[in-house]
Amino acid sequence: MRDGMNSRILLDAAKSCILASSPVFRRQQFLIRCVGGSTDQRDMQALRSLEVDSQSIIRAITPALDPTRHKGQAGNIAVIGGCREYTGAPYFSAISALKIGADLSHVFCTTDAAPVIKSYSPELIVHPVLEESYNVGEEHKSSIASKVLAEVDKWLERFDCLVVGPGLGRDPFLLDCVSEIMRHARQSNIPIVIDGDGLFLVTNNLELVSGYALAVLTPNVNEYKRLVQKVLSSEVNDIDAPQQLLSLAKQIGGVTILRKGNSDLISDGDTVKSVSVYGSPRRCGGQGDILSGSVAVFLSWARQHILAADSNSNIRFKNPTVLGCIAGSAILRKAASLAFSNKKRSTVTGDIIECLGKSLEDISPAS
Numbered sequence: 139m140r141d142g143m144n145s146r147i148l149l150d151a152a153k154s155c156i157l158a159s160s161p162v163f164r165r166q167q168f169l170i171r172c173v174g175g176s177t178d179q180r181d182m183q184a185l186r187s188l189e190v191d192s193q194s195i196i197r198a199i200t201p202a203l204d205p206t207r208h209k210g211q212a213g214n215i216a217v218i219g220g221c222r223e224y225t226g227a228p229y230f231s232a233i234s235a236l237k238i239g240a241d242l243s244h245v246f247c248t249t250d251a252a253p254v255i256k257s258y259s260p261e262l263i264v265h266p267v268l269e270e271s272y273n274v275g276e277e278h279k280s281s282i283a284s285k286v287l288a289e290v291d292k293w294l295e296r297f298d299c300l301v302v303g304p305g306l307g308r309d310p311f312l313l314d315c316v317s318e319i320m321r322h323a324r325q326s327n328i329p330i331v332i333d334g335d336g337l338f339l340v341t342n343n344l345e346l347v348s349g350y351a352l353a354v355l356t357p358n359v360n361e362y363k364r365l366v367q368k369v370l371s372s373e374v375n376d377i378d379a380p381q382q383l384l385s386l387a388k389q390i391g392g393v394t395i396l397r398k399g400n401s402d403l404i405s406d407g408d409t410v411k412s413v414s415v416y417g418s419p420r421r422c423g424g425q426g427d428i429l430s431g432s433v434a435v436f437l438s439w440a441r442q443h444i445l446a447a448d449s450n451s452n453i454r455f456k457n458p459t460v461l462g463c464i465a466g467s468a469i470l471r472k473a474a475s476l477a478f479s480n481k482k483r484s485t486v487t488g489d490i491i492e493c494l495g496k497s498l499e500d501i502s503p504a505s
């Protein structure tokens with residue numbers, strides 16, 4: 139009996155050793171650490187105490203479908219992104235804005251990407267205005283940059299929010315032009331959601347967003363790591379994730395940051411909120427793009443709602459960028475959950491986009 143027990147203990151120990159040295163196991167442990175998946179009870183409790191009632195926020199800020207309203211009042215969004223490599227990301231972001239309920243959705247992309255993005259959907263207004271270095275001779279760079287800016291400026295004042303970065307690429311000439319567009323948007327007080335390669339640009343040029351309360355950064359695990367290293371000169375701290383996020387947002391002058399992960403954490407340097415609505419175990423590319431388009435619309439609605447709120451309403455004291463992040467995160471996660479219940483392992487980003495309407499309808503019915 140005793141011998142049997144000893145050999146079982148030895149067998150278990152051997153199994154643990156084999157498991158711990160297996161590359162698959164080590165990769166899983168690495169990923170758990172990367173996405174902040176600490177199982178520490180105190181961490182879980184701390185996160186639970188930050189959880190917000192996202193459904194009430196969505197109900198409060200979603201505008202009624204009022205017959206007196208005209209086209210554009212429910213939101214006019216522009217995505218700056220789309221290059222030779224990436225045409226899916228700007229499409230996902232822009233179409234998600236429409237499916238949430240914006241009236242108009244534009245894409246400003248490179249001349250190469252435009253015909254491709256136009257062919258995905260006639261709903262989007264696609265402007266082939268950006269250029270990458272390979273298409274522009276050194277001697278023409280300055281005149282092309284002025285032309286790009288003039289093209290975007292013609293439209294800028296009409297937009298309720300810009301999304302900068304989905305599928306933008308990292309070409310230096312293109313990023314210089316986009317920096318100028320961001321400066322103009324900032325002068326005009328237009329909110330800017332920054333994602334993907336827009337975060338690469340901003341991390342290396344923090345002055346573009348520093349101190350701009352209408353800027354929202356939506357980093358994934360890698361983008362967050364780069365931001366923390368650059369701004370706080372430290373590594374990501376998953377043990378005290380809310381405190382580190384708060385410091386980061388404060389250090390960049392009160393921008394709002396949505397740190398994507400197992401739970402989405404949101405901070406504007408004053409408060410930290412968490413959205414842990416059940417989402418999906420599928421991690422197909424493009425979900426962050428749905429999020430950026432959704433946040434842009436909800437942020438615009440939150441601003442409108444706050445402007446129109448009467449003096450007794452306590453929503454007037456809330457930050458619209460934080461409200462937009464909470465609502466966008468909760469809707470994306472609910473849509474991802476719905477899509478997964480239908481499509482399981484074959485769930486792709488398009489399936490999640492198809493569930494955005496039902497997800498919002500369940501929370502805030504159209505009539």
Ligand SMILES: NC(=O)C1=CN([C@@H]2O[C@H](COP(=O)(O)OP(=O)(O)OC[C@H]3O[C@@H](n4cnc5c(N)ncnc54)[C@H](O)[C@@H]3O)[C@@H](O)[C@H]2O)[C@@H](O)CC1
Nearest residue numbers: 172224225226227303304305306307334335359360423424
């Ligand atoms: N269909 C498309 O056109 C898409 C284009 N995208 C664009 O692609 C560009 C680069 O974005 P990326 O998200 O790839 O850049 P990242 O710097 O986040 O990712 C680079 C690498 O990190 C890995 N990685 C990503 N998330 C991870 C996680 N949670 N844990 C461990 N490793 C992880 C990825 O597999 C990839 O190899 C952006 O412009 C983005 O907008 C993406 O939005 C996805 C969809």
Ligand SMILES: Nc1ncnc2c1ncn2[C@@H]1O[C@H](COP(=O)(O)OP(=O)(O)OP(=O)(O)O)[C@@H](O)[C@H]1O
Nearest residue numbers: 173358359398399400417423424425426427429471
């Ligand atoms: N580990 C996770 N568990 C549950 N949900 C997650 C997890 N990681 C991310 N998400 C959800 O997916 C959304 C997109 O996050 P993700 O990290 O995939 O962004 P991304 O890498 O920028 O995506 P994209 O492929 O569009 O660039 C987040 O808002 C979050 O709600």
Ligand SMILES: [Mg+2]
Nearest residue numbers: 334358426427
């Ligand atoms: Mg992304």
